[in-house]
Amino acid sequence: MVRDAIVVRGGWDGHVPVQATELFIPFLRERGFAVRVYSDLDVYTDTDRLAAADLIVQCWSIGTITDAQAAGLAEAVRAGTGFAGWHGGIVGAFQHTTYHQLTGGVFIYHPPGFVHHELTVVPERAGHPVVADIDSVRVHTEKYWVLTDPLNDVLATVTFDADPADPADPAGAGSSGTPWQQPVTVPAIWTRNWGSGRIFVSTVGHKLDDFEVPEVRLITERGLLWAAR
Template identity: 45%
Template sequence: MTRTALVVRGGWDGHHPVEATELFLPFLRGSGFEVAVEDDPQVYADAERMARVDLIVQSVTMSTASPEAIRGLRDAVAAGAGLAGWHGGIADSFRASSDYLQLVGGQFATHPSKHPDEVRGDQSDNYLDYTVEITGLGRTHEITAGIDDFALHTEQYWVLHDSLIDVLATTTHPVQPYHPWHRPIVSPAVWTRDWGRGRVFVATPGHSPEVLQDANVRTIVERGMLWAAR
C-alpha cells in the first residue's frame, strides 16, 4: 500500500526550504510515498487530511503556527504519523509555541561564532569546523548504524533539550577565551523521540543544501524519514 508524505516548508528563506526539501522528494517517491507539498503549516489543522498522512517532513524555520495547527500536528503524531526534519526547519520552528517545543524535544538556542577578529557580518561568521560524534545508541540504531564520527564546516547548533529524546549523535562546543562559558557543552546533533503512537526524528546539520548533500548527513536524513514514517 502506498504511504503518504506531507512536506511542509517555508519560514526564513536563509535555510532554503524549497531547494532543501526538493533534494529529498525523489527519495521519498522512490521509497513508495505519495508526496504532497504545502507552504503553510495551517494544513496541520485539517484533521481529516492529517489522519491520512504517514510522514510529515517539516522545513519551516522560525515563523508562526496557529494553536489549531499545533494541536493538529501533535494529534497527528500521537495517532501514529511520523515527524521528521533537519536544522532550523524543525529545531527552530514556532518559537512561541511551548506545545510544539514539547513535541520536538529540543530547541535551537544559538550557534557559536568565530573569533571576533574573523567576523565579517554574514552567515559565514557562524561556520565552524566541528565533529558529529555517534553515541553508543547511535552505533546500533538503524538511522546511524555503520556511520562513523564525521566532520562538518557549517553552523554548530547549541540545543536546549529534555531527557525524553534518544540521542544518536552529539557535538561538543569547546571553551574559547572569547565566549562566556567555562566548560565544554555537549549538544544532541541527531535524536529521535517516541510520541504516542508516532515517532519524531531530528538532525541539526542541514543549514544549506550543500550540507544536506554531505554523504553522512544525507544518509542520516533519509534513514530518519523512513524510521519515523508510520
C-alpha cells in the same frame, strides 16, 4: 502499498526550504511514498489529511504557529503520523510550548558563521538504524547549541570546546561568541516517540551543500524512513 507523505515548507528563506526539501522528495517517491507539498501551516488543522499521512517532513523556520495548528500537528503525531526535519526547519521553527514538547528541543544559539566540527555517534546507540555503521561525521556548517528533552533518544552529539572569556571581552562579544568555561556536549541528532508517532530531528542542514556530505545525506534519509508510520 503506497504510503503518504506531506512536506510542509516555508518561513525564513535563508534555510532554503524549497530547495532543501526538493532534495528529498525524489527519495521518498522512490521509496513508495506519494508526496504532496504544502506552503501553508493550515494543513495542520486538517484532521483528516494529517490522519492519512504516514510522514510529515517540515522545513519551516522562524515562523508563527497558532494554538490550533500546533495542537493539530501534535495530535496527528500522537495518533501515529511520523514527523521529521532538520536544522532550523524543525528546531528553529516556532516559539510555542506544544510544538517544543512535540519536537523535544529548541535552537538557542550558534557561533558566528560556519565552523568545522564533528558529530559523534553515541556509542551505545551505534546500532540504531539511523546511524548504523557511522562513527562520526565531519561538517563545515553552523554548530547548533540546543536545549532538549531528557527523554529524547540521542543518537549523535556535538561538543563546544572550553573558550574562557578574554578579560578585555568578559561578555564574549568577540568572534568566538559566548564562552564556555569547560567543554559542553549537546545533542545533534535524536529521535523520540510522541504517543504512537515517531519523530526524527537533525540539527545539520543550514545550506544545501551540507547534504553533499554522504553521512549527513544518509542519516537524513534514514531518519525520514524511521519516522514514517
